[in-house]
Amino acid sequence: MVNYNLNNTNIPDEEAKVWQLLDEVSDPEVPILSVIDLGIVREINIQDKAVEVVITPTYSGCPAMDVITMQIKMQLLGHGYGPVTTRTILSPAWTTEWMTQAGKDKLKAYGIAPPNPKQQVCTPEYFQREESVQCPHCHSYHTTMISEFGSTACKSLYRCLDCQEPFDYFKCH
Amino acid sequence: MNSSLFLYTLHLADNALITGHRNSEWTGHGPVLEQDIAISNIALDLIGQARNLYQYSARIFNDNISDCKRLISSPAFLAVIGDIDEDDLAYLRDTNEYYNLLLAEQTNGDWAKTILRQFFFSVYQQLLYGNLLKSKDAHLSAIAEKALKEVNYHVRWSGEWVIRLGDGTAESNRRMVEALDNLWMYSGELFLSSPYENELATEGIAADLETLKDTWLNKIQETFDKANLQIPPPGWMQQGGKTGKHTEHLGFLLAEMQFLQRAYPNSEW
Numbered sequence: 262m263v264n265y266n267l268n269n270t271n272i273p274d275e276e277a278k279v280w281q282l283l284d285e286v287s288d289p290e291v292p293i294l295s296v297i298d299l300g301i302v303r304e305i306n307i308q309d310k311a312v313e314v315v316i317t318p319t320y321s322g323c324p325a326m327d328v329i330t331m332q333i334k335m336q337l338l339g340h341g342y343g344p345v346t347t348r349t350i351l352s353p354a355w356t357t358e359w360m361t362q363a364g365k366d367k368l369k370a371y372g373i374a375p376p377n378p379k380q381q382v383c384t385p386e387y388f389q390r391e392e393s394v395q396c397p398h399c400h401s402y403h404t405t406m407i408s409e410f411g412s413t414a415c416k417s418l419y420r421c422l423d424c425q426e427p428f429d430y431f432k433c434h
Numbered sequence: 435m436n437s438s439l440f441l442y443t444l445h446l447a448d449n450a451l452i453t454g455h456r457n458s459e460w461t462g463h464g465p466v467l468e469q470d471i472a473i474s475n476i477a478l479d480l481i482g483q484a485r486n487l488y489q490y491s492a493r494i495f496n497d498n499i500s501d502c503k504r505l506i507s508s509p510a511f512l513a514v515i516g517d518i519d520e521d522d523l524a525y526l527r528d529t530n531e532y533y534n535l536l537l538a539e540q541t542n543g544d545w546a547k548t549i550l551r552q553f554f555f556s557v558y559q560q561l562l563y564g565n566l567l568k569s570k571d572a573h574l575s576a577i578a579e580k581a582l583k584e585v586n587y588h589v590r591w592s593g594e595w596v597i598r599l600g601d602g603t604a605e606s607n608r609r610m611v612e613a614l615d616n617l618w619m620y621s622g623e624l625f626l627s628s629p630y631e632n633e634l635a636t637e638g639i640a641a642d643l644e645t646l647k648d649t650w651l652n653k654i655q656e657t658f659d660k661a662n663l664q665i666p667p668p669g670w671m672q673q674g675g676k677t678g679k680h681t682e683h684l685g686f687l688l689a690e691m692q693f694l695q696r697a698y699p700n701s702e703w
């Protein structure tokens with residue numbers, strides 16, 4: 262599956278318009294990110310004004326998914342489309358690799374460390390979990406994990422040992 | 435086959451929902467803030483897995499009403515008009531129509547007991563979902579693929595706590611030993627196949643539990659070695675959850691969880 266790229270010229274105009282509209286729908290828990298930045302919109306099918314949006318949830322229990330689905334519908338209905346339906350697919354499972362570079366840059370500017378391109382610590386070994394994460398404030402790698410689970414299921418809590426600021430890390434998934 | 439698949443998806447969903455619900459009882463009561471958040475997040479993951487599985491159970495039920503309806507006798511459930519959904523399955527079935535492991539419904543006790551229950555369960559889920567990745571049922575394997583990523587975190591988190599407490603102070607070790615005394619007798623059921631698991635395993639849909647048992651024991655052993663804990667000698671094992679025979683605890687849990695929908699049917703907020 263290919264990540265949609267807003268500059269992709271091979272996509273028909275009608276469909277490109279819908280992708281653009283969805284780029285205005287934000288994640289309620291991290292409002293700086295659009296659903297396109299997150300990489301959860303997998304496919305758009307259009308027939309006249311009827312639109313089907315295929316999405317892949319980030320986490321099984323992500324409480325934001327119901328709100329996101331609702332907002333996608335409202336956005337498209339508000340722009341003259343309809344009926345609008347959404348379909349959820351679970352496989353292939355969403356991964357942070359689907360997050361766009363634009364999304365990662367926005368996260369960092371927002372003060373949340375973006376997911377590392379590749380999970381560096383992926384062994385099942387105990388007590389070996391410290392991933393080297395860059396502080397979004399002062400860019401130091403001299404940081405330490407406070408808690409594997411942070412303010413939402415998708416984030417861990419870190420602290421910078423240089424500037425001393427705590428920060429969220431959007432963990433690899 | 436359809437009725438077995440219905441029971442199997444309920445079994446998997448009930449495991450996740452009941453364990454998740456137990457964990458959610460810690461929200462606001464965790465020993466420290468970070469761990470309160472951790473166990474609440476694990477609860478959220480599990481309830482999310484349960485939702486995916488119940489949605490699938492509901493579809494199987496609606497497509498095969500004559501096969502599946504006779505498996506449920508709860509009057510509230512049978513009174514549903516039209517298609518059933520995930521909420522009907524969670525809120526309207528009675529205790530004997532829940533198919534979760536007895537381990538899942540055991541009370542939280544102290545932090546040690548909750549941790550050990552989670553550890554046994556997460557290692558089990560990790561192996562089970564790992565096996566389901568190659569299930570011939572594409573929907574089950576998709577749910578497993580999604581859930582497995584989360585379960586890997588749960589195993590590491592709970593395993594580290596087992597070591598921290600078992601190999602901690604005399605008091606924390608005493609509590610882990612007590613938790614082990616309480617919970618070990620519910621571990622046998624994990625690998626005892628019910629009739630619906632047997633039928634589906636033959637067809638390559640359900641996990642073959644017999645093949646998972648040694649790997650599970652090895653992982654427990656390996657962790658216990660680091661935690662100053664010993665696997666108890668072979669003894670009496672409880673069973674029944676997979677076929678709807680439960681300990682007294684499940685009834686109390688459901689009474690609280692289902693109260694609102696039972697007292698005020700179809701209410702939303």
Ligand SMILES: [Zn+2]
Pocket residue numbers: 396397398399400401421422423424425426
């Ligand atoms: Zn810093």
